[in-house]
Amino acid sequence: MSSGTPPARARTLGSFAAILVVAGAGVGAFAYAAGWLTPDRLTPARMLAALDGPKGPALGHRRNHAKGICFTGIFAASGEGREITRASVLASGQYPVVGRFNLGTTEPDSPDATVRVRGMGLQITAPDGAVWRMAMIDPPFFPVATPRAFYDLQVASHSTERGAMPAFIAQHPEFRAFAEWAGSAPWTGSYAETGFNSLDSFVFTDTQGYDHPVRWSLLPDATVTALTQAQLAAMGPDHLEQEIRARVAAAPQSWRMVVTLADPIDQTADPSKAWPEDRRRMEVGTLIVQRIEAERDGPCRDINFDPTVLPDGMSVSDDPFPAARSAAYARSYNLRAAEVRDYPYQRAAATEASR
Amino acid sequence: MTRSFTAWQRLLHWAMAIAILGMLFIGVGMVSTIAPSYLPLIATHRTLGIVILVLAVVRLGLRWRYGAPPLPVSMPIPMRLAAHLSPYAFYALMLGMPLIGWAMMSAAAYPIVLLGHIRLPPILPQSDALHTLLWKAHVYLAFAFFALVVMHVAAALYHALVRRDGVFETMASVRADRAAAE
Numbered sequence: 001m002s003s004g005t006p007p008a009r010a011r012t013l014g015s016f017a018a019i020l021v022v023a024g025a026g027v028g029a030f031a032y033a034a035g036w037l038t039p040d041r042l043t044p045a046r047m048l049a050a051l052d053g054p055k056g057p058a059l060g061h062r063r064n065h066a067k068g069i070c071f072t073g074i075f076a077a078s079g080e081g082r083e084i085t086r087a088s089v090l091a092s093g094q095y096p097v098v099g100r101f102n103l104g105t106t107e108p109d110s111p112d113a114t115v116r117v118r119g120m121g122l123q124i125t126a127p128d129g130a131v132w133r134m135a136m137i138d139p140p141f142f143p144v145a146t147p148r149a150f151y152d153l154q155v156a157s158h159s160t161e162r163g164a165m166p167a168f169i170a171q172h173p174e175f176r177a178f179a180e181w182a183g184s185a186p187w188t189g190s191y192a193e194t195g196f197n198s199l200d201s202f203v204f205t206d207t208q209g210y211d212h213p214v215r216w217s218l219l220p221d222a223t224v225t226a227l228t229q230a231q232l233a234a235m236g237p238d239h240l241e242q243e244i245r246a247r248v249a250a251a252p253q254s255w256r257m258v259v260t261l262a263d264p265i266d267q268t269a270d271p272s273k274a275w276p277e278d279r280r281r282m283e284v285g286t287l288i289v290q291r292i293e294a295e296r297d298g299p300c301r302d303i304n305f306d307p308t309v310l311p312d313g314m315s316v317s318d319d320p321f322p323a324a325r326s327a328a329y330a331r332s333y334n335l336r337a338a339e340v341r342d343y344p345y346q347r348a349a350a351t352e353a354s355r
Numbered sequence: 356m357t358r359s360f361t362a363w364q365r366l367l368h369w370a371m372a373i374a375i376l377g378m379l380f381i382g383v384g385m386v387s388t389i390a391p392s393y394l395p396l397i398a399t400h401r402t403l404g405i406v407i408l409v410l411a412v413v414r415l416g417l418r419w420r421y422g423a424p425p426l427p428v429s430m431p432i433p434m435r436l437a438a439h440l441s442p443y444a445f446y447a448l449m450l451g452m453p454l455i456g457w458a459m460m461s462a463a464a465y466p467i468v469l470l471g472h473i474r475l476p477p478i479l480p481q482s483d484a485l486h487t488l489l490w491k492a493h494v495y496l497a498f499a500f501f502a503l504v505v506m507h508v509a510a511a512l513y514h515a516l517v518r519r520d521g522v523f524e525t526m527a528s529v530r531a532d533r534a535a536a537e
Contacts, residue, residue, distance in 0.1 A: 015516035023509050030501055033380045035387035043387045129474055131466045147389055302481060303464055308394055312472040316394060324389035326397075331386075333463060338487040 042151055044331035047324070050154035051106055059350075060343030061108045063332040065119050065135075068102030069241045070298030073252065073290040075124045081259060081284030084212040085204035087313030089126040090284050097124050097287065100300035101191040101244060104137060108345060111237035113229050116182045118240075120196040120218065121305030122287070130311035133303075135325070136196035136218065139185075142271035143178035147324035174272040186226035189235060191244045192253040192289075193224045200307065201268035201317040204259075213262040213317055215275065218255035218287055245292045255287040268317040296344060304333040358424050359525045367414045368526055374407050375449070379501050401456070402469045408453035415446055424525045429518075438522075441507065448500045452493065454478075459489035 028037075035041045048063045058066050079092025089095060103110060104117030119137045126132075144150050149172050156168035169175050188194055196218045204212045232239065247253060261280045267273055295301050308316055308326040316322045336343075342350075359365065378400065385396035426438055460467050461477035462485040468474055479485055515523035 012517055015512075018516060019509050019512045022512060023505050026505050026508065030380065030383060033384040033387075035384075041387065042389050044389055045387075047389055129466075302483060306465075309466060315471075316391075318391075320391050323391045323393045327385075327389040327393045334486075334490050337463065337483040338490070340483040340487075 042148060044327045047147075047151055047154075047328045048331055048335070050151050050158070053106070053154070053158035055347075057335070058106065058108050058345040058347065060336050060339040060341070060345050062102075062336060063328070064106055065102040065104050065121075066106050066108040067110055067115070068100045068119075068121075068295055068300070069244065070293045070295055070300035071099050071101065071244075071248070071289045071291060072293070072299060073097050073099075073288045075257075075285055075287050077285035078283060080282050081204075082207075084206050084214070084259070084261065084282070085313040086207045087126075087132065087204070087311040088128050088130050089124050089132045089311050090313075091126075093127070095124050095126055097122060098299045098303065099123065099287075099289070100295070100298075100303075100305065101240070103240070107347070109237075109347070111233065112235075112240045113187070113233035113237075118191065118194050118196075120191075121300065121303070122218075123303060123305065123309075126311065131309055132311050132314065133305050133307060133309035134198065135305040135307050135329075136198050138194050138196055139178065139181055139199075140197065141177065141181075141274045142199045142321070143175055144172055145174050145270045145272045147320055149174075150321075150324075174270075178272070187229055187232045188224055189227050189232055189239065189243060190222065190247060191240055192222040192247055193220055195219045195255070198307075199271040200321050201262065201271070201319045202310070202322070203315045203317050205313050205315065213266070213268045214259050215262075216257060216259045216284075218257055221254045221256065221286075248289055248292045252288050252290045254289070256283055257285045257287060258282070259284050269319050271319060271321055301343075302337065304329050306330065359528050360424060361417065361421050364414070364417050364421060365526055365528070367410060367417065371407065371410055371414065371449070374403055374410070375500070376504065378403050378407060378452075379497060379504070382497055383501075398471070401460075401467065404453040404456050405469060405475070407449060408457075411446065411449035411453075415450070418442070418446075427520045427522065429520060430522075437510070441503070441510075444503055445507075448496060448503070452496060452500065455489050455493045455496070459486060459493055462486035462489060 031037055035043055048057070051064050057063055062068075073096075074094045075089075075097045076094050077090050077092055079090070081087075081090030082092075100121040102119045102121065103112065103115040104119055105115045117137050117139060119135060122134045122136070124132045144153055152168055152172070153175070156164040159165075169179070198216045201213050201215050204214050206212065236242070244253075259282045260275060261282070262268060262275060263279060266275045266279070293299065306326050306329050307322045310316070360368065381396050381400045381403070385393055385400060388396075423442070426435055430438070457467060457475065458479045461479040462482045464477075464481040466474060467477065511523050511526075514520055515527070
């Protein structure tokens with residue numbers, strides 16, 4: 001039968017229309033899933049763009065905490081942590097670590113005394129191959145309560161509009177505590193005199209299957225000498241890297257890892273709220289830094305210290321930050337690995353060349 | 356009446372159709388969000404990718420053993436060509452995408468963990484250059500894969516609704532096996 005008769009032609013047209021609708025619906029659903037129809041969605045790309053600010057990224061470098069130096073050493077686990085997690089990495093023993101001391105800045109050549117937040121990326125590998133990665137910073141609590149607020153903070157801090165920051169603080173009152181810490185906490189002249197905190201809450205699961213919400217800190221064994229910002233500035237723009245190199249060459253430096261257990265009433269979802277001081281603490285091991293290497297050819301440069309890379313026996317909590325950080329770090333890693341020819345980035349030279 | 360694909364081939368086709376569509380949507384969704392769902396999405400993406408790789412190998416074996424039903428003689432040459440070539444593209448992507456993903460993770464020195472505790476070995480050494488190549492291939496091939504799926508669905512519906520030549524039924528029929536169909 002020919003398709004030329006009117007009813008048959010109508011049926012064929014209807015069939016083509018149905019095919020178009022199915023294909024169009026598929027493409028539309030795909031576009032929605034990709035976020036193309038929802039420009040307000042907070043994507044890793046938008047988060048990185050907010051961090052970059054108007055100057056754009058330092059190509060080849062981490063999109064945040066861009067200034068850093070590698071270390072290697074061992075983690076000596078006390079075995080005490082096995083009470084709250086079945087993770088093999090906290091069973092008594094010594095395990096290799098690779099890590100990175102860093103400054104919370106998007107500019108790899110920032111002078112040390114201009115950067116308030118210091119960080120440590122750390123990877124511990126258990127003999128069975130399980131890997132625990134962390135990315136910690138030195139403030140006692142996070143500046144904001146949600147990833148969206150962190151995004152807003154980047155936008156406000158880069159804004160040239162008068163009143164952008166006051167408006168941000170009015171909307172995010174938790175930021176006041178951080179600003180107060182940033183303005184009043186003493187500085188130190190060494191990464192070895194700096195303590196680092198997970199801030200985010202995670203869940204440890206013991207061999208019985210019971211969950212224990214925790215946070216942890218690395219507390220320095222070195223004697224801490226408080227400095228003013230001006231004193232640190234007078235030591236030079238790259239003092240921290242020079243100092244830790246010399247210090248570790250003279251003797252290994254150590255930090256005690258202390259895990260804090262939440263009480264049932266403690267909030268795990270909000271890293272801008274510190275838990276009370278009297279919570280149970282367990283000393284689960286000691287980080288011993290034995291060797292410092294420049295980032296450029298060091299073992300830490302091409303590691304993404306994604307805090308959601310956790311061994312069996314550890315998992316994320318309802319804290320929304322680890323997922324957000326994992327998503328953003330992955331994009332940062334993909335981009336900088338593709339820009340390796342630009343490393344180390346010289347912004348002055350790049351600006352000159354583009355003229 | 357033309358014979359169908361075997362029951363195992365049909366079962367695998369439809370199971371993998373769901374898995375692959377899910378995979379493409381999860382992939383494009385997970386890289387565009389920083390929400391807590393990012394973590395279960397990427398964990399599912401990794402595990403499902405390896406499942407698809409295994410199923411694709413099994414399916415390739417079935418295809419090699421049982422082949423495909425003949426195309427109707429009424430099909431025009433360009434359509435026959437497309438029908439003969441598209442399985443190559445599908446098998447290349449079904450096998451290639453999971454391997455590229457696995458290799459990409461290896462080149463970035465990520466631990467490759469399925470279902471929270473099954474660790475797969477790296478299949479490449481750490482390398483910025485390889486990671487970049489594989490990352491870009493994974494992204495662009497994913498879009499190509501989705502385009503191929505859309506064309507495949509449109510062509511299947513064209514056979515089912517417009518040509519009505521029995522090609523759609525060779526994969527869509529729910530008969531238990533091909534002996535019963537003949």
